[in-house]
Amino acid sequence: MNDNIYLLSIIAVMTVATFATRAFPFVALKGKGGHPLMDYIGRYMPPAVMTILVLYSMKNVDIFNAPFGANEFIALGITTAVHLWKENSLLSIFSATAFYMAALQYGLFA
Amino acid sequence: MKLLWSNKNMNTQTTKYAFEASLPVMFGYVPLGMAFGVLFQDLGYGWYFATMMGIFVFAGAAQFMAVGLLAAHAGLLEVAVSTLVLNSRHMFFGLSLLTRYHAVGLKKFYLIFGLTDETYSLITASHPPPGEDEQNYYFYLTALNHFYWVVGCTLGALLGASVEFDSRGMDFALTALFMVLLIEQWKKIKNPTPFIIAFGCAVGAMWFFPDKMLLVAIALSTAILFGLKPVVDKNK
Numbered sequence: 001m002n003d004n005i006y007l008l009s010i011i012a013v014m015t016v017a018t019f020a021t022r023a024f025p026f027v028a029l030k031g032k033g034g035h036p037l038m039d040y041i042g043r044y045m046p047p048a049v050m051t052i053l054v055l056y057s058m059k060n061v062d063i064f065n066a067p068f069g070a071n072e073f074i075a076l077g078i079t080t081a082v083h084l085w086k087e088n089s090l091l092s093i094f095s096a097t098a099f100y101m102a103a104l105q106y107g108l109f110a
Numbered sequence: 111m112k113l114l115w116s117n118k119n120m121n122t123q124t125t126k127y128a129f130e131a132s133l134p135v136m137f138g139y140v141p142l143g144m145a146f147g148v149l150f151q152d153l154g155y156g157w158y159f160a161t162m163m164g165i166f167v168f169a170g171a172a173q174f175m176a177v178g179l180l181a182a183h184a185g186l187l188e189v190a191v192s193t194l195v196l197n198s199r200h201m202f203f204g205l206s207l208l209t210r211y212h213a214v215g216l217k218k219f220y221l222i223f224g225l226t227d228e229t230y231s232l233i234t235a236s237h238p239p240p241g242e243d244e245q246n247y248y249f250y251l252t253a254l255n256h257f258y259w260v261v262g263c264t265l266g267a268l269l270g271a272s273v274e275f276d277s278r279g280m281d282f283a284l285t286a287l288f289m290v291l292l293i294e295q296w297k298k299i300k301n302p303t304p305f306i307i308a309f310g311c312a313v314g315a316m317w318f319f320p321d322k323m324l325l326v327a328i329a330l331s332t333a334i335l336f337g338l339k340p341v342v343d344k345n346k
Binding site for chain 2: 004006007011015020021033050053057104
């Protein structure tokens with residue numbers, strides 16, 4: 001029972017802390033939504049964040065040892081090629097993921 | 111009557127758009143949530159606590175971190191500080207959404223509450239059907255992602271280690287989603303500077319601060335973007 005209370009307080013603390021980080025700019029910069037500087041950052045930050053997220057999600061790939069991240073790079077290549085060709089997000093994502101799962105589970109480049 | 115009908119019809123269309131846009135997140139969140147659930151049930155707590163964490167905390171990395179902290183019986187203050195540090199990148203997300211999020215009241219509260227990396231990515235890159243209220247669209251996207259995450263956490267905790275299906279590699283859907291959204295951003299912006307800045311920051315952060323890569327890269331890119339505003343504007 002005591003253990004459950006401990007867990008519940010941990011969940012409460014984490015809920016508040018997570019929400020605080022997400023809400024902070026909205027509270028601190030309340031009413032600054034139309035500011036040119038905010039429009040500027042609203043336009044150019046998403047492409048920057050997307051670049052970082054792609055690299056972040058690849059950060060555990062070992063490019064210095066065999067297979068040098070072959071699975072990941074080929075799958076990313078498939079995503080890009082299919083997307084530029086068909087312009088269908090779902091198709092690009094699922095074809096690459098299907099390839100990646102097969103390559104990983106059947107040890108294509110293990 | 112006609113107005114009511116068409117209004118309802120358009121809402122259905124927004125839901126459909128949001129569902130399609132969010133599908134890749136489903137393929138990422140369900141297996142990731144399950145991975146969390148499996149680890150969590152090892153701690154010996156009831157499965158419904160995993161559901162609860164998915165509902166209230168709704169932060170992937172932080173929940174994985176929590177498993178370790180719970181196992182070590184960490185103090186509340188330590189958990190609070192670790193969560194704040196780990197999630198501090200989210201502060202930068204809001205910064206670039208000030209103009210975009212103009213819903214009010216509970217809806218805005220929920221949009222902010224559910225602002226994960228993936229929700230942020232979808233919101234900044236995709237659009238509601240023409241003429242539809244974008245705030246509603248954002249709301250559906252957030253709620254769908256939230257739902258996938260809660261389902262994943264619950265399934266993982268319920269099924270525990272007995273999961274038969276080999277989902278290894280399925281979370282590549284999130285990497286591919288980020289890549290697709292990166293291409294979409296490129297088509298929209300057609301200005302290489304923010305991409306180059308972010309690439310440099312990401313590689314540098316990965317090299318020097320591998321454990322804090324996301325935060326360092328995002329904070330640094332934001333600072334440089336502000337600092338180089340005249341240059342970025344000129345390349346438009």
